[in-house]
Amino acid sequence: MLKINDLSKKFKNFEVLKSININAESSQIYGLIGSNGCGKTTLLKHIIQVYKQDTGEIFYKGTKIDEISDVIKDFYYVQDDLFFPYQHTLNMLFNYEKLLYKNMSKDKFDKLAKFFNLDKNKNLNRLSKGQKKQAAFVLAIAANPKVLLLDEIVDGLDAVVRRKFWNVLIQDVIEREMTVIVSSHDLKELDNICDKVGIMHQGTIIKEEKLEDIKDNIKRVQFAVDSEFKPIEGESFKVVKTSKIGSVYFCVIKGNVDEFKKALENKYKILVFDELPMNLEEIFITELGGVGYGIEDFIS
Numbered sequence: 001m002l003k004i005n006d007l008s009k010k011f012k013n014f015e016v017l018k019s020i021n022i023n024a025e026s027s028q029i030y031g032l033i034g035s036n037g038c039g040k041t042t043l044l045k046h047i048i049q050v051y052k053q054d055t056g057e058i059f060y061k062g063t064k065i066d067e068i069s070d071v072i073k074d075f076y077y078v079q080d081d082l083f084f085p086y087q088h089t090l091n092m093l094f095n096y097e098k099l100l101y102k103n104m105s106k107d108k109f110d111k112l113a114k115f116f117n118l119d120k121n122k123n124l125n126r127l128s129k130g131q132k133k134q135a136a137f138v139l140a141i142a143a144n145p146k147v148l149l150l151d152e153i154v155d156g157l158d159a160v161v162r163r164k165f166w167n168v169l170i171q172d173v174i175e176r177e178m179t180v181i182v183s184s185h186d187l188k189e190l191d192n193i194c195d196k197v198g199i200m201h202q203g204t205i206i207k208e209e210k211l212e213d214i215k216d217n218i219k220r221v222q223f224a225v226d227s228e229f230k231p232i233e234g235e236s237f238k239v240v241k242t243s244k245i246g247s248v249y250f251c252v253i254k255g256n257v258d259e260f261k262k263a264l265e266n267k268y269k270i271l272v273f274d275e276l277p278m279n280l281e282e283i284f285i286t287e288l289g290g291v292g293y294g295i296e297d298f299i300s
């Protein structure tokens with residue numbers, strides 16, 4: 001388990017991270033999502049010890065992490081803005097990194113490079129953005145890390161390569177019980193592969209929960225009633241948002257949908273009632289809307 005307790009960081013007078021708490025399990029893909037500039041990359045760089053927090057602690061399986069911890073050698077970070085040494089090929093970089101990572105596998109490296117159709121002898125800085133992402137991912141998986149941190153890793157990848165990428169990652173998580181934290185704005189991709197989600201806003205985690213549990217607790221319903229619908233309240237549910245298209249109402253509900261339906265039946269004759277699935281993108285918008293982000297309308 002990777003555990004972060006009350007981590008905070010200031011750069012001069014700006015508080016970038018505020019009392020961050022995270023629990024990412026082994027054999028788990030943890031999706032780190034949030035508003036632009038909320039501190040996701042900064043948080044990942046604290047985990048890998050590029051930055052030192054002002055307050056708070058980071059633990060891996062009960063061992064406190066700092067820049068001299070032996071266990072940090074089993075962490076691997078792939079950043080969003082990739083930088084490769086001048087005139088280096090993928091082969092050359094592999095030979096360098098195997099000096100740093102004790103579990104670096106040549107067999108795995110060769111198989112992955114072939115799987116992603118990468119030329120191991122081509123200058124890395126002549127590759128496309130997507131190919132660079134693939135090259136960095138191949139090195140990361142070949143290193144066999146215990147904790148893998150991925151920052152916007154699918155950015156620039158086409159749909160076919162993204163599928164290959166996720167297949168490799170999921171297989172490695174299952175086989176080696178690796179802990180993965182993926183930061184991404186591509187919420188449709190994370191919706192399919194994440195076990196747990198942490199939602200960040202303005203430097204703090206506003207919600208952390210298993211994705212399955214989040215989807216169980218927040219629902220969208222559509223219904224039609226025999227008269228004009230007015231908001232209703234209940235002890236076991238909360239109506240977060242209401243909209244109307246024609247004669248059909250749409251409500252986002254937190255809590256017990258059955259109790260909401262009963263409350264609706266007590267006031268109206270229900271003509272139509274259906275529960276609709278919520279994807280991660282819709283949940284993200286709802287949660288950030290709850291803290292006042294992105295709810296204002298543009299006025300020309």
